[in-house]
Amino acid sequence: MxxxxxxxxxxxxxxxxxxxxxxxxxxxxxxxxxxxxxxxxxxxxxxxxxxxxxxxQEDQIDPLSMPFTRSANAAIDKVAVQKDEVAEMIAAYGDSDLLCYRADSPAELVERQTAAWDPYLDWADSDLSARLVPVVGVVHQPQNPAAVAALRAEVMAQDNFALTALHDLVSISGSLVLGLAAQRGVAPPEELWTLSRLDEDWQIEQWGEDDEATKLAETKLRAFLHAARLYQLTRA
Structure with a gap:
């Protein structure tokens, strides 16, 4: 049927x-x-x-071709009715931000992470009053509570539509810092997406591409760019 x-x-x-x-x-x-x-x-x-x-829309309605409608529905039907929970979930990334977890080797990867990510940690410090400290490895290490609190305040202050966009920017990239940078126009969203993919791109350079992983990355990129555009439209 x-x-x-x-x-x-x-x-x-x-x-x-x-x-x-x-x-x-x-x-x-x-x-x-x-x-x-x-x-x-x-x-x-x-x-x-x-x-x-x-x-x-043509003869039949295709919700998948209506991303802004779907995002608006999410902001009104989901985020608005559980705003505190959504905000807390996003704010939690401040204590485990992607940009803080660094490799110990090889040297080229370490240098690439430092060159690409440190400027954004500096930006979070200067513009958001949140000094996050990079650590080696993937085991969680708590950040300074004052820095986490400053980032949380940035998240909690957002309206329903901004929070809807930020949720996707952060969950897709793994970085609250990059998500906030996208909202503030610190760099083009395509550049911020590339920064979030630094480790994956390194692995591709070493071992080659995987078709399934590449398709997934393309889907995530479209979603990230959509979220950035959604935020821009809510400020226009």
Missing amino acids: SEWKAKRFWKDSTVVPAEGGFTVHLDGRPVRTPAKRPLVLPTAALAEEIAAEWQA
Whole structure:
């Protein structure tokens, strides 16, 4: 039996001002989230992206072709109703940030990590008041509580849509520092993604590519870039 899919029932999707922001109408009817909540978006820019996704649908609705709609639904239906839990989960990365765990050999890898990652630890210190200390190995070593608290404050201050974007930026990269750097535009998101892949790219240089791993990395890259774009649209 073939899976039933919802069919397009509207002609035009439009952006409409709403209480607290903007929403999208389909032939004059407001879009709602899967939990039947109003789809209220913080900026017209994000609303335009979502309206374009609805307008691009053909005979059958394909949710996978609507990433901004899905992210907005997540912000409203999931993050908003458990914001503290989501924020704490993201903030926990501050005590085990990818950029702090370094190899002890070979020397070339050690040097590459130092050159690539130290500037971002310096940035976290200067701009976020969070001095994280790199350690050798993969065994967890607690960071200075003051630094962890400073990073946590950055996370807890974010609104639902920013937190939705940050969740993906951090969980995909493994680094709260890189996630916050992406939000603040410290470097292009493609560059930050490459930094998070330093160890994997080193292994590829030594042993060659694995097709399955490469496809997974490409999927993660698209998701990382989407999260960065989502955040930008919520600030536009």
